[in-house]
Amino acid sequence: MSETGIYEPFYKVIGKELEVFEHAYLNKLPLLLKGPTGSGKSRFIEYATYKSNQKLITVSCHEETSSTDLIGRYLIKGAETVWQDGPLTKAVKEGYIIYLDEIAEARPDILVAIHSLTDHRRILFMDKIGESLKAHPDFMLVASFNPGYQKGFKELKPSTRQxxxxxxxxxPEPKLEAEILIGESSVDKEIAKKLIAIGTKIRNLTELGLTETASTRLLVDAAILIKSGLPKRLATETAIVEPLTDDPEIAEALKDLCNLII
Ligand SMILES: Nc1ncnc2c1ncn2[C@@H]1O[C@H](COP(=O)(O)OP(=O)(O)O)[C@@H](O)[C@H]1O
Ligand SMILES: [Mg+2]
Structure with a gap:
């Protein structure tokens, strides 16, 4: 357990990501985690934050997320209006790591809001109260982004990415991914291997035109269901096939593939 009373999150280091994080943190460089859904971005930042003995504030960005949601707003309390800090302001003041999950989903005004925090100034302009805040030395900005491999996915402007x-x-490669499945669900090694084989097969089936493919998250869910006692075929159908497609024909094909392997 850390000083903050949080247990160490389970995370398998895949490559040099922890090393990069440590140096980014040391120098307080803004960090962008890119990758498909369910590939371990959120888990990684929880782990890396824990390892640096830091506090993490996560904001899950969606289409309506605006700079007001990040910076803060006036609330009416009785006859008074009181200012309430948003998560970004809190992180800037207290020196936390803020994780803007799926940053490209949010309204463009949040990119304006973080602009002056992402360069040497490290300042947050709070336009609503006409103040600017110098970031605490421990403050760090981390964001995640799912690259636009599909039409319709929101892109991040090059000037923001820079x-x-x-x-x-x-x-991750099969051996590591199997260790993740076992670590997350305590499922048997044999089952873990079969689930990984299913995942690998589906990831290679580009001709099916799936919007998203079998992520580590889906394989973990299947492993959890199997460990809990749900019949294996039903577990792969409900944890892997159904979340991936609504098309009955594709679902049949995926079910056959799962049944064959499991
Ligand atoms: N390297 C890893 N170590 C441990 N668990 C992992 C790892 N990568 C993925 N997972 C598992 O996959 C799930 C989804 O990962 P998550 O971090 O939520 O993905 P993302 O944020 O990229 O969508 C996690 O809940 C965890 O069970
Ligand atoms: Mg995530």
Missing amino acids: RFIALTFNY
Whole structure:
């Protein structure tokens, strides 16, 4: 357990990501985690934060996330209006790591809001109260982004990307991924290997035109269900096949593939 009373998150280091994080943190360089959904970005930042004995604030960005949500707003309390700091302001003041998950999903005004925090100034302009805040020395900005391998995915402007150093996440090699499945679910090694084989097969089936492929997260979910006692075929169907497609024909093909391997 850390000084902050949080247990160490389970995370398998895949490459040099922890080393890069440590140096980014030392120098407080903004860090961008790129990679498909379920590839370990969020888990990694929890782990890296824990390892640096730091506090983490996560903001899951969506289409409505605006700079106001990050910086803060006036709230009406009785006859008074009181200012309430948003998560970014809190992180800047207290010196936390802030993780803007899926930053490209948010409204563009948040990119303006973080602009002056991502360069040597390390200042947050709070336009609503006309103040600017110098960031605490421990403050660090981390964001995640799912690269636009699909039409319709939001892109991040090159000028924004250039404000971050970036780490790419991908599904780990089979041996490591099996260790992740076992670590997360205590499932048997044999089952873990079969689930990885299913994952690898589906990841190579580009002709199916799936929007997203079998992530580590889906394989972990299948492992958890199997460990819990759900029949294996039902577990792979509900944890892997159904989340990936609504098309009955593709679902049949994926089910056959799972049944064959499991
Ligand atoms: N390197 C890893 N070590 C441990 N667990 C992992 C790792 N990569 C992925 N996972 C598992 O996959 C799940 C999804 O990972 P997550 O970090 O939420 O993905 P992302 O944020 O990239 O969408 C986690 O809950 C965890 O079970
Ligand atoms: Mg995530």
